[in-house]
Amino acid sequence: MMTEIGCIADDYTGGTDVAAGLRRAGLRVALVFGVPTSGQALPPCDAVVVAMKFRTTSVEKASEDVSAAYDWLTSQGVRRFYYKYCSTFDSTTEGNIGPITDLLLQLTGMRTSVISPSSPVHGRTVYQGHLFVGDRLLSESPLRHHPLTPMTDPDLVRVLARQTAGPVGLVSWAVVDAGPPTVREAFDLLARSGVRHVVTDAISVDDLRTVVSATQDCSLLTGGAGLAEAWAELVRDQRDIGTGTPDGDASAGPRAARDDHSTPVETVSAAATLLLAGSCSAATLAQVSEAKTAFPSHRLNPVRTPDPAQMLREARAWLQAQPSGRPRLIYASATAAEREAAVAAMGPRTAEHLEHVLGALAVDAAAMGTRRFVVAGGETSGAVVSALGIQHVLVEDELEAGVPWCTTEGPRPLRLLLKSGNFGSRRLLVDAA
Template sequence: MLGCIADDHTGGSDVAAALRRAGMRVVLRFGLPNAETRLPDCDAVVVALKTRALPAAEAVAHTLHARRWLASQGADRLYLKYCSTFDSTDDGNIGPVADAVADGALTLICPASPEHGRTTYLGHLFVDGTPLSESPMRHHPLTSMTDSNLVRVLGRQTPHPVGLLPLDVVRGGAIREHLDSLAAKGIRHVVVDATEDADLLAVARATVHLPVVTGGAGLAGAIARATTTTAQAEPATLPSGPAVVLAGSCSAATLAQLDQALARFPGHRLDPVRTSDPEDLVQEAFAWLDEHFGDGPVVLYSSASPDQRAAARAAMGPHTSELLEQALGRVAERAVKLGARRVVVAGGETSGAVTTALGVEQVLVGDEADRGVPWCLTTGDDPLALLLKSGNFGGPDLLVRAAGDR
């Protein structure tokens, strides 16, 4: 069984989708499992944590806890999943966590996901052909990425040497020999060049001997394709019933998706400029939801433009993002109590707040609404369907399609 640890909830959903697409039966867990937690029969299990923005020591502790549990469940290989834009700061958390889980062995650093426009060449990460440092990620409020050279970025996060697996070696067929030579020189982490899915598959086939590998969903999917004989996972049936859309991401993709959703469905924005007290903000959202729920999909969101975000921080203070995430989590809880059976969430931190508020700990991974955005089904007699969307993922009409009447 393959064990995977993701550093946020939408990242867990993304990698679970890639594994399922290759034919694996996948279970996705949210948060730290305990010793009593048991799994249904599966080929892969993904533990989705919320460690991306934690202090490095906490992120390491949580990841090692998840790793021990995965080992106790029979996972004999570990995949550490982070965002394909390598979201991190100079203090971590990718480097410190990779150091801890690799435990002295050489491991791969491979965020490339060509199908999503994330490619790596000469160690530099590109987003839709644009260097990472020139992409919208340079303005991220928590993990601003101002350097595209991943060898250099990772070198600031770890005391251990960082090497490169260049594209000519990936395509030349001497991947393992190159990695062995780097290991002999004391290299601990190897940034992988990849510009096509075929590159990832070549890397996956050449590194089956490595007990720990790290990367984005692209390499995880390649590993699944290289090791799975099942052609396709069985389709999943979504529950019928009302849908609610909850959006906290401020990415350009999510804002465009919201534009389409708000043109079709009634919506309410949680606006700290209008109502700066967090409890009043929640109660205002509750009142709106109570009035509008039941007549079709509804949208509640805190997503905002840069100017709106600046005004919100001025009104509510430095913890505005966290307070809004918690508010949307409470709104999700209210919506489910009112009868919502499909909950569509945009944003990694928002997804974490929603699953926590709903008490969802484990789901079965179903069909994808868009590439890397799967429906997830809770277990039991009355399942709830969750769609946890990373901010940048999905087509412009994703929220409309996901929330549309069934």
């Protein structure tokens, strides 16, 4: 089996989001966590996502990790590459979207990049180079208050120009709406004029398919999960034509193959589920509020317990006292005012301490027999996956768009649902458990 697409994602829940999109397109997907080691094996798959944590790290560290991931992907025979960043373009003023795209252009030998964070299924669209969340500009959405990457400028051309020395251009929606040949001509014109990064408007899934069709000869694309899914659809259809698989035949080809090695859902008990929430987004706060009314819950409160070691001891005691046969919730999610109070009590490393506690509690729960983990927040997901020592998972069915279940391999698999802080309906945590 040939691995068609290798994707590099800048955080863990971003990795699950794009993996879900690739799977929706009919590909069998493996999700690898962290920087792969040179000898690390790749499970049989059509696409592989390497999910790392470099969204807010230094440019130097991010570049080092991405270079290592790229080398590993090429060693696995991958020739098509996708750089997945957040559909709300989460980044600091310095990067890392611009610098990492520059690096990947250098590694792949491409002259011009496609910049397309649009993900209509999640309400993220780009028009006239401006990013919208639902019907609001990015700068008017809750993302403007993000504690790590406050997004106060919706103009992607302007944002990217601050992160890279390469000229940035725009392919407007009128061009996209005219079809692939017109888009291809616009890209070629911009490239000949020296433009290095091309932001593309897209307000629908069909727009993303148009962009992919126009750039199908590229070995590198960048964007949100929406463009990746459109690219995977094209790759799938081209392979189906090449192998003689009738389009739409669910009994043959990659559509059927995607589940050959999946772990049956019923092998992992739904009763012993631990929900861990660290995201402070509005969506997660609402989901935590709903879950607290349904399940026993314990809050990690730095104001009440500023000593991380004591906080962990108290949470462990609470966890051990709960009946193992029902879902349990442990959360550090807090409002902006509560976060300020927490930092005043615990210090500048508050977020790091909370992530460590949540990861340690996941290890405790696994030792007690818990095999289903539902985790809210990208940083929290990274802490939990790292603490559990999980290197890779197979991606399975989605609970909601962009939020898939993932399963480890082996005789006693763990089942994970890693949720981006901004994703999901109010009942997502309850429904997951």
